[in-house]
Amino acid sequence: MICDDDEEPQTEDNSSSNLPDTEKEVTAAKLFMQQCSSFTGDNLYDHLSEVLNKILSERPEDVVDFFEEYSRKVKEKRFKTKIDHLEDMFIPPEQYNRAYKIMPLFKKPDNLPESEEEILADMTRNDMLQLSYFFEQSGLGLPKNEMFALLLSMRKLIKTEPVASIRFWGKILGLYKNYFVLEADLKEEECVRRNEVYYVCNEIGDEWVQLPDVTPRQLRVARQIRKSFTGWLAQEILTYPNFPGNEGNYLRAQIARISAGTQISPLGFYTFKPGGGGGEEEEEEEEEAEGEEGEGPRMKTNCFENRRYEPPPTGDLLDNSMSFWVHHILHILPQGRTSWWNPNPKVDTGEEAEGEEEEDEEKQAAAGPEPEIGPPLLTPLSEDASLDAVPAWSVRISSNILPEYALVVVRSNLWPGAYCFTTQGKIFHNLYIGFGHKHVAQNFTPLPLPFVEQDYLIGPEIMEMTDPTGAEEEQWRIDHLPKLPPAEEGEEEGELEEEEEEY
Structure with a gap:
């Protein structure tokens, strides 16, 4: 080994320190291999x-x-999810089903007669896009695309059903599905029992279903219950009192109640004479209203659009007294009808004298039910009753910046969701979008159940008595012993003679 003179030769201990440490190297290599990847998190x-x-x-x-x-298989197994997200068959999304329903509405019907083409052209007066614009200005309504699809669906309905006119009544919100409601006026040849019918559907594009007629009993029970709508017309209504019908009947009853309480119009838009009139026509109207002798005044049941209508100023329509707004739908009486019906009608015999007839009439009037009277037609909203210091109606303007182009919006506080707007008193429209329930100041409380009826009348036959004592039982036995029959006179004499002979 060659080395410089200045350097000292390395000893055996220094040479052994330069040897590699196997344990340390293995630990370092293991730590290096355990470093996790920043992309997959594996090592x-x-x-x-x-x-x-x-x-x-x-x-x-x-x-x-x-x-x-x-x-590769180990990596694939590690990063492959256990759930298979691939579907065996294609399930179309909800948007596809909705578009598939609406597609037929965009097609023009083929081979239509001229009369039907005129009817379809009349649907332009029911411009849902214009109503949508007014609704947006009022801060309510439905989206534009939904309103346009609704217009096409109404066009299809008026082509297939015998209706003279049709309008969008509103939307009833349900737990699972909603109801679109249309109000239609029947043609003259179809007006047998009613003038208006209502059609509903859950989604635009579905077939419209005509609701059945409502009965007075259904209206009376509907006022006593409160049931959320589900969206299925055939759903059973389980309430107390028992509602006579399914959800379709209950929906029709609620629509009748909402229409009777919230269908309003500016003062003067409707009149009791077709086309509006005055002078001799009003005198004839008053004579007809008086009725025959003894009948009293008759309730006017129809009103017509006034051709001489002059819109009231916007300031009057915004008056909080609500004197320039009227109801143009008849009020529903507690009996469940718009006009009183006597359950005990008078029977004419034709044989009694006049004096006896008058006495019978007085007795029937005293014993029979008192006729129910509601507010007449075209009654101002100022006469509506408030609910716990809450006014029945609220009125506002859509814009204070340009009041000459703004809309007057009226909102019902008794029926949340009922609105009416007017454009300077010229065009007005009633709309309802809500859950179909009337406002209650306190929590709704159903009617209490009736008292349990007694199976038997309380009497000694079913009452438990105390057991008698021994003395009472003996006395009762003595009192109920059979009595000996009295002996006859001949038998008594014969017995006496026999006794004497023995002595």
């Missing part, structure tokens, strides 16, 4: 352990040729 040490474990468990031949394949 080489665990991956090699799993690959070797898989090879040793399967022990394939020529494993060196398939080592990369084993590594």
